[in-house]
Amino acid sequence: MVVASLCDVVVTTGNFPLLSGVDLTLEGSTTYVITGPNGAGKTSLLRLLAGLEVPSRGSGTVLGFDICSAERRELRRHVGWLGHETSFYPDLSPTENLLFAARTTGADVDSIYSALDRVGLTHRAKVPLKSLSAGQQRRVSIAWFLVRRPQLWLMDEPFASLDDEGRVLISELIVAAQTGGATVVLTSHGALPAETLATSIVMVGGRIAEVAS
Amino acid sequence: MIRLILLVAQKDLLIERRSRVLLWQVAPFGLMTLVLCGLAVGPNASTQAKLAPGLFYIVMTLVALLVINRTSQLEASRGTATSVQILGIDPGAVFLGKGLAMFFQLSIVGTALLAGTTVLLHVPLHAAILTLPVLLLATATLSLAGVLYGRIAASSANAGTLLPALALPAFAPVLIAGERAFSSLIAVGPLARWVWLLGVALGAYACVGLLLYGALEES
Amino acid sequence: MKKLTRRALGPLALASSVATFVMGYFITPPDKVQGELARLVYIHPAQAWVALYLSFGAATIASALYLWPRTRSMVADRVAASAVEVSTLFIGLTLLTGSIWGRPTWGVWWVWDARLTSTAVLGVLMLGYLALRRANDDPQVRAKRSAVFAILTAVNIPIIHFSVMWWTTLHQGATVFTENRHLKIHGSMAWTLLLSFIALSLDFAWMVRARYRIADREAGQRNSELDAALKARRTESAS
Numbered sequence: 001m002v003v004a005s006l007c008d009v010v011v012t013t014g015n016f017p018l019l020s021g022v023d024l025t026l027e028g029s030t031t032y033v034i035t036g037p038n039g040a041g042k043t044s045l046l047r048l049l050a051g052l053e054v055p056s057r058g059s060g061t062v063l064g065f066d067i068c069s070a071e072r073r074e075l076r077r078h079v080g081w082l083g084h085e086t087s088f089y090p091d092l093s094p095t096e097n098l099l100f101a102a103r104t105t106g107a108d109v110d111s112i113y114s115a116l117d118r119v120g121l122t123h124r125a126k127v128p129l130k131s132l133s134a135g136q137q138r139r140v141s142i143a144w145f146l147v148r149r150p151q152l153w154l155m156d157e158p159f160a161s162l163d164d165e166g167r168v169l170i171s172e173l174i175v176a177a178q179t180g181g182a183t184v185v186l187t188s189h190g191a192l193p194a195e196t197l198a199t200s201i202v203m204v205g206g207r208i209a210e211v212a213s
Numbered sequence: 214m215i216r217l218i219l220l221v222a223q224k225d226l227l228i229e230r231r232s233r234v235l236l237w238q239v240a241p242f243g244l245m246t247l248v249l250c251g252l253a254v255g256p257n258a259s260t261q262a263k264l265a266p267g268l269f270y271i272v273m274t275l276v277a278l279l280v281i282n283r284t285s286q287l288e289a290s291r292g293t294a295t296s297v298q299i300l301g302i303d304p305g306a307v308f309l310g311k312g313l314a315m316f317f318q319l320s321i322v323g324t325a326l327l328a329g330t331t332v333l334l335h336v337p338l339h340a341a342i343l344t345l346p347v348l349l350l351a352t353a354t355l356s357l358a359g360v361l362y363g364r365i366a367a368s369s370a371n372a373g374t375l376l377p378a379l380a381l382p383a384f385a386p387v388l389i390a391g392e393r394a395f396s397s398l399i400a401v402g403p404l405a406r407w408v409w410l411l412g413v414a415l416g417a418y419a420c421v422g423l424l425l426y427g428a429l430e431e432s
Numbered sequence: 433m434k435k436l437t438r439r440a441l442g443p444l445a446l447a448s449s450v451a452t453f454v455m456g457y458f459i460t461p462p463d464k465v466q467g468e469l470a471r472l473v474y475i476h477p478a479q480a481w482v483a484l485y486l487s488f489g490a491a492t493i494a495s496a497l498y499l500w501p502r503t504r505s506m507v508a509d510r511v512a513a514s515a516v517e518v519s520t521l522f523i524g525l526t527l528l529t530g531s532i533w534g535r536p537t538w539g540v541w542w543v544w545d546a547r548l549t550s551t552a553v554l555g556v557l558m559l560g561y562l563a564l565r566r567a568n569d570d571p572q573v574r575a576k577r578s579a580v581f582a583i584l585t586a587v588n589i590p591i592i593h594f595s596v597m598w599w600t601t602l603h604q605g606a607t608v609f610t611e612n613r614h615l616k617i618h619g620s621m622a623w624t625l626l627l628s629f630i631a632l633s634l635d636f637a638w639m640v641r642a643r644y645r646i647a648d649r650e651a652g653q654r655n656s657e658l659d660a661a662l663k664a665r666r667t668e669s670a671s
Contacts, residue, residue, distance in 0.1 A: 016661055361580075425583065
């Protein structure tokens with residue numbers, strides 16, 4: 001099953017092409033890891049797949065939604081996102097943030113607590129997000145994946161800022177997601193844990209240079 | 214939809230309760246500006262009373278700018294904006310929810326400033342009490358307008374200075390209507406037309422916001 | 433035919449403007465009450481018409497066309513922006529000529545009259561629009577936010593107008609028509625007035641077209657720069 005199909009997609013900021021013509025097809029229930037030098041367009045590609053970027057040229061669909069149209073808004077409801085920056089509201093606690101997210105999206109509210117427990121944040125669930133370390137803040141975003149159970153997982157350097165325990169957690173979640181039928185696309189600068197089997201996508205200069213299993 | 218509106222409003226108010234920006238920054242600013250107005254027009258009580266409605270609504274407009282800027286900055290950081298966009302909340306609900314939260318905040322500060330105006334600028338108590346419903350209508354209008362203009366200015370370069378340039382001219386009718394209504398209650402005059410004008414403005418902003426907030430979010 | 437119309441626009445606008453000047457300054461008689469000052473009637477109302485109705489009307493329609501998905505195009509955005517720039521200019525001219533007329537008539541350069549005040553507020557809103565366009569580099573973001581702002585302004589205009597009108601009114605009453613829609617002014621004055629509306633409307637059309645062409649060329653330049661940047665980026669990936 002094809003999850004995403006992109007045809008010569010260009011994404012710009014000002015007059016600089018973040019993506020300079022991406023042709024890519026992603027299959028379901030597969031893990032993809034995007035690598036490449038700084039400025040290659042890895043994050044931009046993830047954002048495009050999440051429906052967060054508007055193509056200047058080209059066409060594509062993700063999960064059946066046209067990324068060149070207003071369908072992007074609907075697409076976002078079906079993806080999970082883990083970015084570099086702090087997600088959610090810094091003044092609210094992890095519990096409050098996840099409760100807000102769950103109630104507004106119709107996700108299972110009760111699963112928040114088990115998700116926070118799974119990522120090891122039960123003891124810090126009620127302090128403001130801004131009081132947590134960078135790694136702990138990322139765990140809140142990871143907890144949201146467990147609550148939301150999206151079809152497409154998009155993770156920008158998921159292993160960054162995490163300790164060994166955190167990395168093992170992410171690896172286990174990725175494997176579980178793939179087994180559960182989700183597609184996982186992540187970026188990474190370094191080597192992945194050995195147990196993470198993934199199709200490699202190499203990006204250079206805003207384009208796909210190589211795809212290899 | 215109503216549930217989503219209330220959730221968004223509750224979230225904004227919860228953030229405000231945590232940060233207490235309204236209590237420690239906005240309210241003191243409003244109070245100080247009121248005092249400065251009193252100083253600027255001189256110590257004559259009858260002059261102050263005559264100018265009180267206009268001065269009050271100028272202070273309210275400036276306070277509204279602070280609250281609007283604060284509210285629109287809640288989702289200004291890239292990480293927060295992205296994670297909220299991913300939730301895919303109905304833009305109409307976000308618009309009305311943020312408007313509702315802003316209305317609560319502005320109403321609280323406005324009521325406090327009204328009390329301050331009554332004391333500092335010698336406004337008759339009965340007029341101050343009677344003007345309260347008009348004040349609430351004016352703050353509701355400012356709130357909905359503020360959500361829209363705040364969103365337009367947000368994420369632009371120099372959002373803090375752009376917002377007043379965009380919003381203040383549009384707030385002029387609210388200021389005029391509020392001041393005229395307040396003055397009419399002090400020295401009996403036509404009130405209905407100003408209430409009607411505020412109602413029309415509120416309805417207009419509500420309609421435009423429900424139609425176009427989604428387009429702003431996408432930008 | 434289209435090309436002929438485009439080529440004729442400039443000369444027509446110029447000719448009608450010159451004709452308005454000649455008729456207004458040399459041919460029409462002075463007013464029996466206001467004397468020579470009344471000759472400003474051949475400029476001021478037409479400027480107000482262009483500023484408040486023609487320019488801003490065009491900007492509003494173009495903005496609505498941009499926001500409607502089926503008619504969305506950068507052409508609409510560029511037309512809206514060009515019309516707002518022209519509107520801002522004409523608002524400035526309207527206030528200027530109004531002040532020049534007002535000084536000997538009312539004794540002051542400025543009064544808080546309903547129409548003057550509404551026009552001034554609209555002028556500030558137009559400056560806000562222009563400031564907004566400069567605050568966003570991305571063409572799509574700029575177009576969308578500007579369009580929403582223009583629609584908001586259009587919605588605001590009647591609200592501003594009524595609020596200021598009820599607040600106070602000192603302005604000259606209806607200049608051209610009586611309450612029964614009979615012409616107040618006659619003969620050469622009426623024709624010159626009509627000509628001034630046509631002339632300034634043509635001036636407006638020519639200005640918007642000229643500004644649009646500049647914006648179009650700028651967009652073309654940006655496209656060329658993007659193509660060059662794409663080429664450089666693709667070369668980077670090939671190597």
